[in-house]
Amino acid sequence: MARNRDPKCRQCRREGEKLFLKGEKCFTDKCAFERRSYAPGQHGQNSGRRLSGYGQQLRAKQKIRRIYGxxxxxxxxxxxxxxxxxxxxGENLLQLLEGRLDSVAYRMGFGASRAEARQLVRHNGVLVNGKRVNIPSYLVRPGDVIELTERARKQLRVxxxxxxAQERGFPEWVEVNVEEGKGVFKAYPMRSELSPTLNEQVVVELYSR
Incomplete structure (x- = not known):
């Protein structure tokens, strides 16, 4: 199965902001972006050149791709x-990405990062409406019940x-019962509920060229 093997902290530095790809580490002072917030590479600290229109579109797309894996x-x-x-x-694009099973599992706190949530789904640790689903790209529908298997609930990392996740708070579009390891995907998120740093309209322009 193909996957992005680039170092996660390097991806954050390339995009110039935290993408929260490494779970709890991103919330501590051990985060590489806190110590080196400039772009990676030999000329990272001197990369002050202005991006072209295409360059801005490409960076916006790459950032969204990396966040959602x-x-x-x-x-x-x-x-x-x-x-x-x-x-x-643009809004449909972000809603479809948030509706992926791995994203929903992450938003419900089943994994410390999307990569961890994706692995949990792959290893048969998540049920959708009582049925085992091991496809991370499975599109969850509003009203679907997502829950951990009994075996997954016993894992210390879960x-x-x-x-x-409970301490930080859950997003409005999911409802989670932490004790039971179960949640409901209430609706696709509105654009105002998602990160304002995402520039999906620029991505639309890129694909409309």
């Missing part, structure tokens, strides 16, 4: 589906992730 071909398929649906393509 999808490869280029996957991203293109998701974009095509977002374009096909009614409404604004318990730690749930505790940390």
């Amino acid at each position: 999808v490869l280029e071909n996957q991203f293109r398929r998701i974009y095509a589906e977002a374009e096909r649906r009614k409404g604004q393509t 318990q730690a992730a749930l505790k940390s």
Whole structure:
């Protein structure tokens, strides 16, 4: 299975902001971005050159891809589906990415990062409406019940992730019962509920060239 093997902290530094790819480490002073917030590479500290229009579009797309952990071909398929649906393509794109099972599991605190949540799904640790689903890209629908298997609930890292997520608070579009390791995906998030640093409209412009 293809996946991005680039060092996660390097990806954050390249995009110029924390992407929260390494779970709890991102919330501590051990985070590499806290110590070296400049771009990676030999000329990282001197990379003050202005990006072209295409460069800005590319960086916006790469940032979204890296946050949600999808490869280029996957991203293109998701974009095509977002374009096909009614409404604004950019908002549809972010909603489809947030509706992926690995993203929902992460938002519910089942994993400290999306990568950890994806691994949990792959290893048959998540049920959707009582049925085992091990496909991270599975699109969750509003009203679906997502829960951990009994075996997954006993894992220490899952318990730690749930505790940390509860302390930080859950997003409005999910409802989680931490004790039972179960949650409900209430609705696709509104654009105002997602990070303002994401520039999905620039990505739409990129694919409309």
